[in-house]
Amino acid sequence: MSAQASVVVLGAGMHPWGKWGRPFLEYGLAAARAALRDADLSWPDVQYVVGADTIRNGYPGFVAGAAYAQALGWSGARVASCYAACASGAQAVDIARTRILAGLCDVALVVGADSTPKGFFRPVGGDRPDDPDWQRFRLLGATNPAYFALYARRRMSLHGTTPADFAAVKVKNALAGSLNPMARYREPVTAERVLSSPMVADPLRLMDICATSDGAAAVVLASESYARRRGVTRPVRLAAVSTVTPTFPHTTLDLPNFATDSSAAVPPPELPFRASIAHAAYEEAGLGPRDLSLAEVYDLSTALELDWMEDIGLCPPGEAEKLLRAGETALGGRVPVNPSGGLASFGEAIPAQAIAQLCELTTQLRGRAGPRQVPRARTGLAVNQGLFGHGSAVITTV
Amino acid sequence: MTFAIEGWFAIDGDDVRLLGTRCTTCGTVCFPPRRGFCPNPACEGTELVEHRLPRRGRVWSYTNACYPPPAPYVAAEPYEPVTLAAVALDEVGIVVLGQVSGLTVDELAVGMELELTSGPLADGPLVWMWGRPS
Ligand SMILES: [Zn+2]
Numbered sequence: 001m002s003a004q005a006s007v008v009v010l011g012a013g014m015h016p017w018g019k020w021g022r023p024f025l026e027y028g029l030a031a032a033r034a035a036l037r038d039a040d041l042s043w044p045d046v047q048y049v050v051g052a053d054t055i056r057n058g059y060p061g062f063v064a065g066a067a068y069a070q071a072l073g074w075s076g077a078r079v080a081s082c083y084a085a086c087a088s089g090a091q092a093v094d095i096a097r098t099r100i101l102a103g104l105c106d107v108a109l110v111v112g113a114d115s116t117p118k119g120f121f122r123p124v125g126g127d128r129p130d131d132p133d134w135q136r137f138r139l140l141g142a143t144n145p146a147y148f149a150l151y152a153r154r155r156m157s158l159h160g161t162t163p164a165d166f167a168a169v170k171v172k173n174a175l176a177g178s179l180n181p182m183a184r185y186r187e188p189v190t191a192e193r194v195l196s197s198p199m200v201a202d203p204l205r206l207m208d209i210c211a212t213s214d215g216a217a218a219v220v221l222a223s224e225s226y227a228r229r230r231g232v233t234r235p236v237r238l239a240a241v242s243t244v245t246p247t248f249p250h251t252t253l254d255l256p257n258f259a260t261d262s263s264a265a266v267p268p269p270e271l272p273f274r275a276s277i278a279h280a281a282y283e284e285a286g287l288g289p290r291d292l293s294l295a296e297v298y299d300l301s302t303a304l305e306l307d308w309m310e311d312i313g314l315c316p317p318g319e320a321e322k323l324l325r326a327g328e329t330a331l332g333g334r335v336p337v338n339p340s341g342g343l344a345s346f347g348e349a350i351p352a353q354a355i356a357q358l359c360e361l362t363t364q365l366r367g368r369a370g371p372r373q374v375p376r377a378r379t380g381l382a383v384n385q386g387l388f389g390h391g392s393a394v395i396t397t398v
Numbered sequence: 399m400t401f402a403i404e405g406w407f408a409i410d411g412d413d414v415r416l417l418g419t420r421c422t423t424c425g426t427v428c429f430p431p432r433r434g435f436c437p438n439p440a441c442e443g444t445e446l447v448e449h450r451l452p453r454r455g456r457v458w459s460y461t462n463a464c465y466p467p468p469a470p471y472v473a474a475e476p477y478e479p480v481t482l483a484a485v486a487l488d489e490v491g492i493v494v495l496g497q498v499s500g501l502t503v504d505e506l507a508v509g510m511e512l513e514l515t516s517g518p519l520a521d522g523p524l525v526w527m528w529g530r531p532s
Contacts, residue, residue: 141467
């Protein structure tokens with residue numbers, strides 16, 4: 001992509017993650033204002049605002065884009081909202097990026113925020129016997145951690161991963177999170193503590209599974225020419241945003257499904273879904289795993305971080321533990337994974353999470369990450385996957 | 399007998415079967431049963447006929463719910479951890495999730511053979527379950 005045609009992150013802002021119990025708009029507004037301040041712009045300068053929808057397990061809960069626009073003060077900006085489960089934030093970024101690339105606007109604000117209830121995510125209330133997200137709870141009691149646990153057990157069986165490996169992921173991410181003022185959990189933990197936390201969904205314990213959090217993140221995106229006019233000389237560029245769907249047959253048992261697609265008539269695709277999300281981003285950016293300075297991956301569970309490391313090509317299947325044990329994915333390692341602290345330190349605020357990942361990439365690539373700074377960070381990748389076949393990958397470069 | 403969901407499984411004496419569908423054009427099998435269009439993007443098929451899935455398969459993975467799942471699940475009192483298994487049915491190339499009857503996670507292993515059976519939810523209606531082969 002030529003310099004003229006690229007889209008840059010002009011500003012990034014967050015509201016700290018926690019369990020604050022306040023309306024999501026309040027967090028979103030704080031993040032939006034922080035991103036605007038960071039971009040040295042004021043709200044009326046924004047030509048386009050995109051909201052990542054706040055949801056309850058799969059359903060658009062609120063008209064997010066317009067809600068943020070009203071909260072910031074009606075300015076006549078163009079507006080859009082989108083829902084894509086855990087990828088909502090990345091799709092919102094992609095919508096804004098595309099409009100900038102099309103030349104329809106120069107500067108856009110993307111906001112995601114959530115307020116979460118206590119405990120397991122559950123389906124929207126009321127009887128909906130034709131909704132798979134309702135059915136999986138009703139018929140099986142299959143919560144989100146149940147699916148994470150299925151992947152974890154499968155990994156243990158295929159690759160000999162141990163609960164101690166899972167705990168080592170948590171220890172690593174908690175240490176990084178302790179250095180991040182936006183993280184909800186800011187206390188280093190020991191492996192012993194992880195391994196003695198209560199079992200939730202065998203083999204995953206409480207401290208292997210990400211919490212549900214309140215939080216918000218926002219970015220200001222702009223055309224590179226707009227950024228240059230504003231005097232920005234070394235902008236963080238969006239080199240790729242991938243939001244691909246799975247390819248039939250999708251042979252991994254995915255939330256909230258009861259079964260996989262059948263591979264009886266059509267063989268499975270070369271790349272499984274998660275790997276295909278990252279692959280599409282690498283193709284678009286003209287980059288590969290070896291180019292990465294750091295990666296933010298969606299560690300819904302400790303075990304899933306190991307799967308993701310392989311899906312994004314940091315190592316062949318079955319070798320993630322080796323990298324982890326060698327410290328290569330820790331701060332100070334060859335390619336830090338989740339230098340932000342990851343979901344392990346944040347907990348998930350669904351529509352904000354992919355934007356928060358982009359905020360971390362931006363902060364790292366600007367060299368402003370303080371004690372968790374990855375030295376000479378030039379290329380970052382952020383990936384996630386959520387319900388209903390949604391997932392995304394974002395690559396940024398300087 | 400009250401089924402927790404109609405049309406997803408059938409019970410004939412001891413024989414319990416999941417009721418999938420098969421596309422008469424390309425042979426793609428689906429579970430849960432599907433109406434309308436074949437999910438294979440390269441297939442124009444619209445005739446999806448009932449297809450009884452094989453009764454036995456091998457454990458792809460398994461877990462349990464140490465805490466009572468939230469509503470609409472109705473948890474037994476006192477609560478006993480629900481065991482879940484995802485079972486690969488190789489003949490139709492599908493992995494199907496179900497509760498496990500009569501086995502805990504300590505008795506399960508990836509690759510182990512299980513057989514379809516049925517059992518009641520805490521409030522009575524029957525659901526398909528994976529169990530030890532008879
Ligand atoms: Zn077909």
